[in-house]
Amino acid sequence: MSVSPSTLSLDVPTFLAVESDDSAAVAGDLIAAAVSGNLTVSITRSGGFEGAVTVTVENLPAGVTVAPATIASGATSTTLTLTAGATAAAGNATITIRGTGTGVTARTATVALTVVAPPGMSIALSANAMSVVQGGTGNTTVNITRTGSFTGAVNLTATGAPAGLTIGFNPQSATGASSQLTVTVGGSVATGAHQISIQGSGTGVPNSTVTLTVTVTAPTPAISLGLNPSTVSIQQGQSGNSALTITRTSFTGAVTLTSSGAPNGMAVSFNPTSTTGTTSTVTVDVGAGVAAGNHQVTISGSGTGVAQASVVLTVTVTAAPGSIVLSLAPNALSIQQGQNSNTALTITRTNFAGTVNLTFTGAPANVAVAFNPAGTTTNASTVTVTVGAAVAPGIYPITIRGNGAGISEATVVLTLTVTASGGGGNITFTFCAQTGIPLWFAFQNFGGPWTAVAGNAGVYNFTVNPRGVVAWVMQDGAKTNLEVFYGSSIDLQTRGQNLCTGAGGTKTINGTAANIPVMDIATINMGTGGTTLFAPGPFQLTNVQDGLRDLIGVRQTIAALPVTNSIVFQHDLNIANNGSVGTIDFDAGLPPDNRTATIANIGADQAMFSASILSKNRSVGAIHSELPGTTTSRPWKAAKDALMLAGDWHLQSVVATPTGNMTGFPYRSVTQFNRFAADRTYTLPAFLSTPPTISNNGTAPYVRLNVTWAIQGADYNDFWSITFSPASGSVSRVTVSGVEGYFGSGPVALHIPTFDGSFNPAWGLQPGIQLDWIFMAAGGPAWGSAVFNPTAFEGAVGYSAAMAGTYTP
Numbered sequence: 001m002s003v004s005p006s007t008l009s010l011d012v013p014t015f016l017a018v019e020s021d022d023s024a025a026v027a028g029d030l031i032a033a034a035v036s037g038n039l040t041v042s043i044t045r046s047g048g049f050e051g052a053v054t055v056t057v058e059n060l061p062a063g064v065t066v067a068p069a070t071i072a073s074g075a076t077s078t079t080l081t082l083t084a085g086a087t088a089a090a091g092n093a094t095i096t097i098r099g100t101g102t103g104v105t106a107r108t109a110t111v112a113l114t115v116v117a118p119p120g121m122s123i124a125l126s127a128n129a130m131s132v133v134q135g136g137t138g139n140t141t142v143n144i145t146r147t148g149s150f151t152g153a154v155n156l157t158a159t160g161a162p163a164g165l166t167i168g169f170n171p172q173s174a175t176g177a178s179s180q181l182t183v184t185v186g187g188s189v190a191t192g193a194h195q196i197s198i199q200g201s202g203t204g205v206p207n208s209t210v211t212l213t214v215t216v217t218a219p220t221p222a223i224s225l226g227l228n229p230s231t232v233s234i235q236q237g238q239s240g241n242s243a244l245t246i247t248r249t250s251f252t253g254a255v256t257l258t259s260s261g262a263p264n265g266m267a268v269s270f271n272p273t274s275t276t277g278t279t280s281t282v283t284v285d286v287g288a289g290v291a292a293g294n295h296q297v298t299i300s301g302s303g304t305g306v307a308q309a310s311v312v313l314t315v316t317v318t319a320a321p322g323s324i325v326l327s328l329a330p331n332a333l334s335i336q337q338g339q340n341s342n343t344a345l346t347i348t349r350t351n352f353a354g355t356v357n358l359t360f361t362g363a364p365a366n367v368a369v370a371f372n373p374a375g376t377t378t379n380a381s382t383v384t385v386t387v388g389a390a391v392a393p394g395i396y397p398i399t400i401r402g403n404g405a406g407i408s409e410a411t412v413v414l415t416l417t418v419t420a421s422g423g424g425g426n427i428t429f430t431f432c433a434q435t436g437i438p439l440w441f442a443f444q445n446f447g448g449p450w451t452a453v454a455g456n457a458g459v460y461n462f463t464v465n466p467r468g469v470v471a472w473v474m475q476d477g478a479k480t481n482l483e484v485f486y487g488s489s490i491d492l493q494t495r496g497q498n499l500c501t502g503a504g505g506t507k508t509i510n511g512t513a514a515n516i517p518v519m520d521i522a523t524i525n526m527g528t529g530g531t532t533l534f535a536p537g538p539f540q541l542t543n544v545q546d547g548l549r550d551l552i553g554v555r556q557t558i559a560a561l562p563v564t565n566s567i568v569f570q571h572d573l574n575i576a577n578n579g580s581v582g583t584i585d586f587d588a589g590l591p592p593d594n595r596t597a598t599i600a601n602i603g604a605d606q607a608m609f610s611a612s613i614l615s616k617n618r619s620v621g622a623i624h625s626e627l628p629g630t631t632t633s634r635p636w637k638a639a640k641d642a643l644m645l646a647g648d649w650h651l652q653s654v655v656a657t658p659t660g661n662m663t664g665f666p667y668r669s670v671t672q673f674n675r676f677a678a679d680r681t682y683t684l685p686a687f688l689s690t691p692p693t694i695s696n697n698g699t700a701p702y703v704r705l706n707v708t709w710a711i712q713g714a715d716y717n718d719f720w721s722i723t724f725s726p727a728s729g730s731v732s733r734v735t736v737s738g739v740e741g742y743f744g745s746g747p748v749a750l751h752i753p754t755f756d757g758s759f760n761p762a763w764g765l766q767p768g769i770q771l772d773w774i775f776m777a778a779g780g781p782a783w784g785s786a787v788f789n790p791t792a793f794e795g796a797v798g799y800s801a802a803m804a805g806t807y808t809p
Contacts, residue, residue, distance in 0.1 A: 266297075729769050
């Protein structure tokens with residue numbers, strides 16, 4: 001028995017197909033139909049056997065069936081039809097064909113049967129569901145399985161996605177086993193679950209479809225920070241900026257900015273500090289003492305309901321170039337013709353240890369200036385000034401100059417007052433155009449008579465030892481002012497030499513102010529010359545003292561009170577009369593720093609905190625003022641450290657009066673000097689507990705008053721004054737003052753003396769005219785024996801208090 005063919009392949013049905021021995025097929029609609037194949041079974045008869053033969057099939061795989069067949073009597077072959085059902089598994093099998101007949105031995109033959117899978121493909125997702133935030137993306141993989149003879153491309157598509165949600169495939173037409181599916185969710189897509197059909201299709205094979213569930217969620221509110229640049233390089237004593245960007249996600253609230261990690265002497269500020277916007281300017285102020293190198297400063301942003309965000313700013317601090325500052329103590333000498341005197345020169349060094357060579361300019365003929373040493377690597381030298389006998393009396397500014405390799409020249413002015421020989425005296429009072437020339441000048445050595453002194457070009461010489469009193473009268477318009485001062489010989493000499501600065505003259509300075517916006521106000525001051533501007537344009541400063549001066553420009557926004565927004569500070573200007581400082585550009589100035597003053601011992605009173613810049617060359621610029629208040633914490637505006645040179649001071653004052661008081665009296669105050677501003681506490685002293693005792697000591701030919709006061713504690717033990725202002729008459733005011741060097745531990749006796757016959761009675765107070773009086777007492781380290789001007793040194797504190805009243809002699 002033989003079987004033809006000896007191998008047979010059957011396709012697992014998917015499409016309607018008619019299979020024949022030559023495997024020809026016709027495709028049709030998808031149905032659950034079987035696929036068949038035919039075998040021809042042939043026999044060889046012998047021995048006279050002509051009977052029928054029954055043909056059966058053994059070892060058929062599951063799902064494959066065969067119809068029974070018989071070889072009829074006398075015939076030699078039949079056809080077997082094998083059918084692969086829909087459940088037949090693809091694979092190889094060996095089947096046995098058995099033929100049996102009556103009276104003959106059964107015969108078998110084997111056939112190799114192959115069940116072949118039909119062409120096809122299917123798709124599946126590595127993740128059938130994903131969660132994607134609004135504005136975000138998600139990914140999954142489309143896995144492709146090919147069956148049968150199908151090797152073609154599978155085209156991928158998606159349906160059912162809502163508007164704003166897109167599905168992308170990479171690749172769209174896949175010839176491999178997978179494709180990357182990307183879900184992109186727009187910010188406006190509704191939250192919730194979205195069912196999306198993913199379909200694969202190929203030529204000659206059925207489509208395959210899976211469902212992807214995309215759950216859209218709202219984003220978590222968040223912020224992030226960025227800096228441009230993230231690294232700033234700043235020289236010691238200078239400042240630098242970086243632009244901060246705030247990226248917001250579902251958050252519109254205020255972001256508050258802070259910093260941490262800055263070393264001592266480095267201040268970080270923000271403009272604005274709290275913002276609902278997306279930007280802020282970070283300003284880093286590097287003090288002169290901050291170590292050079294890289295410093296990591298963490299900038300943090302926080303808001304309600306969002307996690308704090310941080311970014312690191314790298315501050316590279318570079319060493320400041322070497323510099324020196326010269327100062328003199330005293331900065332004025334009064335020397336008689338043919339004599340000499342000394343002053344101490346101090347050299348303040350910054351990053352410079354080399355030799356400083358000292359020279360001078362501006363000395364008149366026959367005035368010699370010598371330095372010991374003239375070249376020094378130390379911080380001090382003694383300046384000796386020798387005045388020739390022929391030098392004319394007068395005031396001469398001498399410029400002391402210091403130079404060193406690789407540094408800029410530093411200068412300081414020594415004011416030399418030359419007095420006539422034979423004039424005698426250990427005390428010199430010098431008046432000038434800045435002060436005016438007295439109508440009358442006199443002195444009294446302690447216990448001696450009053451003696452009038454005739455001045456020489458505004459210079460008055462006399463002898464007082466160890467203490468005494470001076471008095472002078474100045475013209476004040478149509479009226480006069482009388483001033484009386486009690487002090488030791490040292491106090492008198494100091495007072496007499498501090499009346500004038502520079503050469504004693506004054507000058508006019510011109511300039512142009514730029515960038516003063518509407519609703520801003522600007523002040524520009526040089527020494528005693530100043531102006532206030534409400535718009536950009538030209539300006540003029542009059543009554544500026546001769547010699548070196550500093551310019552302080554302050555621009556403020558007009559609110560309930562002006563608020564400083566820019567400070568311009570130019571040092572060591574010596575501009576000729578009617579010269580120009582050029583353009584003062586307030587946009588080129590530095591913004592102020594924010595500081596907080598804490599007022600202690602305010603009690604139930606009201607107080608005002610104010611601050612000014614007092615420059616090394618005696619210019620003043622007001623940078624903060626406020627209305628009276630009862631709170632203890634006061635924010636204020638301060639100059640940046642980079643603006644403040646050695647000898648410059650923040651002058652900070654607190655003045656307290658009883659709550660509701662509108663007259664300004666009584667008051668109590670504390671004043672403090674600091675080069676650099678900081679958050680500090682200022683402790684107010686007590687009010688004056690008792691008024692001065694005022695009594696008549698005579699009324700003809702003018703009123704002489706006795707004023708006594710018992711010293712009230714250590715806060716008020718250095719300086720005292722009382723001013724009388726008549727309600728009418730030819731006298732504008734009479735001021736009597738004195739210091740501890742005269743009165744010691746007290747009591748204080750500020751009397752209006754009985755002068756000698758050279759005093760014009762019209763210059764004195766007259767009986768029957770009411771007098772408004774103001775009495776002031778002062779003390780503390782800042783006062784000492786400083787006469788009228790407090791002594792400025794780091795942390796120096798001064799106290800003062802005053803009360804007012806009336807008296808009719």
